[in-house]
Amino acid sequence: MGRAIPRRVTVFDDLNNIQVQWDAYRAKYEDDSSLDELAPEPSDEEQAEKRELERGHTAVEEMEHVVKDFVKKAGKEGGRAMLSELEKGAESAKTHDTQSATRIVGRELNRRVRKMNEQRMKDFEEASRRVQEGSTTALTPLALIPEFDESSRTGRGLQNDMTGSLLCPGEIDWNDTNIRAAVKRMDPDYDFASSAHSRCFYKDEKFNPDLPDEGYLQSYLLLQVYRTIYTSPSSANEQSEDVENLPPANKKQASNSRRAHVANIIHLSEVTGRSIAYAAVHLHLALTDASRWVHSYDGYNYHDLWNFIVDFFEDPIDDEAAKQAKELLKWWTDRIFTGTGSASNSRGTKMVSRRQAVVKTLESQS
Incomplete structure (x- = not known):
């Protein structure tokens, strides 16, 4: 238990x-009846x-x-x-779950590495052909990206450009080489540990500074870690990276594997904010080079991250944020427990950010 x-x-x-x-x-x-309505704002x-x-x-x-x-x-x-x-x-x-998350994240990272290496080999073959034709004399040596050890976090973390990009908060421009170097040396002016907006949590790993909640907690990697922990590692096999268009759940298969699913054992029939927060902690940790389960690493506090995501769902700042949180949970439940044929089946695709909610409020007051 x-x-x-x-x-x-x-x-x-x-x-x-x-x-x-x-x-x-x-x-x-x-x-609540004991609260004084005339008391000052806390x-x-x-x-x-x-x-x-x-x-x-x-x-x-x-x-x-x-x-x-x-x-x-x-x-x-x-x-x-x-x-x-x-x-x-x-x-x-x-x-x-730390071990399971390490493996699934390692597997997904290697899928990316192999795609990048395939493209590099194609580019090298094309460059070699041009040299043979005499159209160019320059041939850059072929440099392939080494694959990750899927069962170990060694070689991951901020110092690795791929995992560093995923760990980096959206507010920080990782593509700027000077800023990237500052993040890697943990320059306090670029404190990656001060934000819960790591790119690994965003759909397509894209962060909109004007709409910071857009795509938040909708990433493919986060879904994969959640599936691995709460349904089964096999349920994460061959999943489409298109998080908005997933095939309907196979009811027969789901019924046959019901006993093995952690979600069923712990009586979890729909996705909760706390379960998303737990998966998010494991995703972030799996991208680091931490040697074991820890409460904080490289100054990044995982208790704070868990609190932040739990509060996103349980303590919304206003009615619009509450609606957004509810829709996001439905979006998740559709993908984990229900299945969806298209994005139009999920109200979660209509979510707005907190900033949009504030703008709406101001417009209604004007």
Whole structure:
């Protein structure tokens, strides 16, 4: 049962901590009638504290899907032993999923490497033909890109141009060689660790600075990591990179493999923000050269990343953002559990960014 915890409940907080947060939230915030409408607007620190407690409160509610009457059982005799066993299962799941994500990401990276090498060989053959014809005397030596070790993260990370580009936030111009060098040497003026907008999370890995939510959490790589963790590694085989036009799910095949799917074991029938956040953490980590599962690496805090994505879904800034989050979850569920014949079947393709929502609000007020 503990293996379900990071996959649907919480990743970085232990079970004792979320219970403390659950109690604190109930004592301080659950009775809305006690709030004073004339009280001053809460400070950023107060809002952050409330949101932290709220995440823990939601985590305990999610634990009820893992262990029925979790709070009662945790407080009874034998509760500590139960929590200890659950924590062991959670750690085991994180280790297993780290290895699975490393392999699927390595496989996808090598698909790209092979395509690039095929093009380089074609270009070299064409250049060789021109030399033989005498139309040119210059022939650049053929340089092929080495493939990645799919079972190890060695050779990945910021120092590798391919994985570095995927890790780099969209706000930073990785294509500028001077900026790229600054990111690699971790120049504080180009802090890749300060943003949750890594290109690996975006559809087609394209970031629009004017619409930062456009395509966010809709990348092919993220879908592949999610499939590997929550359905099965085989479900990620031969998937189209066109995330907007996927074939309908094979109902017979899905039925036959139901027992093997992690999502079914942990009673997850639709995609949740917490499960996306967990997959995102594993994708980002799999692109680094970290030797093991860690909470932070190269200054990048994975707890902060998980919180950011969870809050994207659970704590939207306004009604438009709430609608956007709901549509994005539907987009995900269509692709993971339902299947879709075309992009028009998913309302997620109509999503707007937070910035667009603000513009709409201002226009309506003018």
